[in-house]
Amino acid sequence: MRTILLFLFICIVAAGGGFFAYRHFAHAGNVVGKPLPAGIQMNDLDGKPHALEEYRGKLLLLNFWATWCGPCLHEIPELVKLQTEFGPRGLQIVGPAVDDPDAVRGMLGTLGINYPVLITAEPETMIKTMEQLDNPVGGLPFSLLVGADGIIIRRQIGEFSAGELREMISSHLPT
Amino acid sequence: MTRSTPTMRAMVVALGALLSSVSAAAGTDALWSHKQPTAADLLPPAQAFALVAAEQHQDYIDVSWSIAPGYYLYRKRLAFAAEPAGSAALGTAQLPVGAKLQDEQGDNEVYRDLLTARLPLHGGRAPTRLRVRFQGCADIGVCYPPQTQVIDVVASTP
Known part of the structure; x- marks a missing residue:
């Protein structure tokens, strides 16, 4: 009888552990804890190329977005506030746009974006970059938080809540 | 019928635990598939x-x-x-x-x-x-x- 009870207890504990481990790792993605891949390059709206290595030494929030993505447009005002508040303390938000460059230019003024927006000649190139960064379905908004040491801290498909974003950034600012 | 040894009992327990954890994860996902997708299962x-x-x-x-x-x-x-x-x-x-x-x-x-x-x-x-x-x-x-x-x-x- 004791053996059966022990068996049941272990099964329940293992089931719970398996479930939580599954959900946790399913969300985490496989880039977290690894360095941001080298050699990723995009252009600014003037056509000047930028490598993501340029931002090493700062807490980098890469926020992939598009003008056709409602949740992205909803999230951007909070990012603008955070860049203003935490920029002097080492935060650098960068917004790679999965979009047509003219569509992006047309919306920049409305959005009041105060951080670099990067594009590629073809949106498909940006989609491939997102795949490389563990976003196989190409969903937007897509964010990666990268530490000052270049290690990816967090991967997120979908919006952050304002509180979560603020807490995450303030707890990882470079010292 | 031969009595099970402690080793066998331990193996049965380990196997049960493994199957439980796998089925819990898979089963819960199947249940969730009828609800809203999450970012993890887009x-x-x-x-x-x-x-x-x-x-x-x-x-x-x-x-x-x-x-x-x-x-x-x-x-x-x-x-x-x-x-x-x-x-x-x-x-x-x-x-x-x-x-x-x-x-x-x-x-x-x-x-x-x-x-x-x-x-x-x-x-x-x-x-x-x-x-x-x-x-x-x-x-x-x-x-x-x-x-x-x-x-x-x-x-x-x-």
């Missing part, structure tokens, strides 16, 4: 917005999608063209009335579950293939890049 766009068929009738083509639960397509982001370009003259797509959705892009009409777009044929010529463009999102607040797919036009079955 469908690839081809499954979220499955372009099912382009069926040719006498003077129109019906293009249909099967849209997964929890996902929707924007009316204003549907586009159709004959493939190769200019191989047939297509009229303006006739679309059903969609559900209203207000978001950061203003007032929109969106489609869920099943969608059929009717393309009138002008000049009596039908294309052999269609280039179809569409874009949609998941209810959890994730949007997919515009998709372009080329689909064969097949004769309708009576």
Whole structure:
């Protein structure tokens, strides 16, 4: 009888552990804890190329977005506030746009974006970059938080809540 | 009947625990699959917005999608063209009335579950293939890049 009870207890504990481990790792993605891949390059709206290595030494929030993505447009005002508040303390938000460059230019003024927006000649190139960064379905908004040491801290498909974003950034600012 | 040894009992316990953990994870996911998708189990766009068929009738083509639960397509982001370009003259797509959705892009009409777009044929010529463009999102607040797919036009079955 004791053996059966022990068996049941272990099964329940293992089931719970398996479930939580599954959900946790399913969300985490496989880039977290690894360095941001080298050699990723995009252009600014003037056509000047930028490598993501340029931002090493700062807490980098890469926020992939598009003008056709409602949740992205909803999230951007909070990012603008955070860049203003935490920029002097080492935060650098960068917004790679999965979009047509003219569509992006047309919306920049409305959005009041105060951080670099990067594009590629073809949106498909940006989609491939997102795949490389563990976003196989190409969903937007897509964010990666990268530490000052270049290690990816967090991967997120979908919006952050304002509180979560603020807490995450303030707890990882470079010292 | 031989009594089980402690080693055997331990193996049975370990096996049971392993099976329980696997079935808990898989079973819970199966249960959740009938609810809203989460960011972790977002469908690839081809499954979220499955372009099912382009069926040719006498003077129109019906293009249909099967849209997964929890996902929707924007009316204003549907586009159709004959493939190769200019191989047939297509009229303006006739679309059903969609559900209203207000978001950061203003007032929109969106489609869920099943969608059929009717393309009138002008000049009596039908294309052999269609280039179809569409874009949609998941209810959890994730949007997919515009998709372009080329689909064969097949004769309708009576």
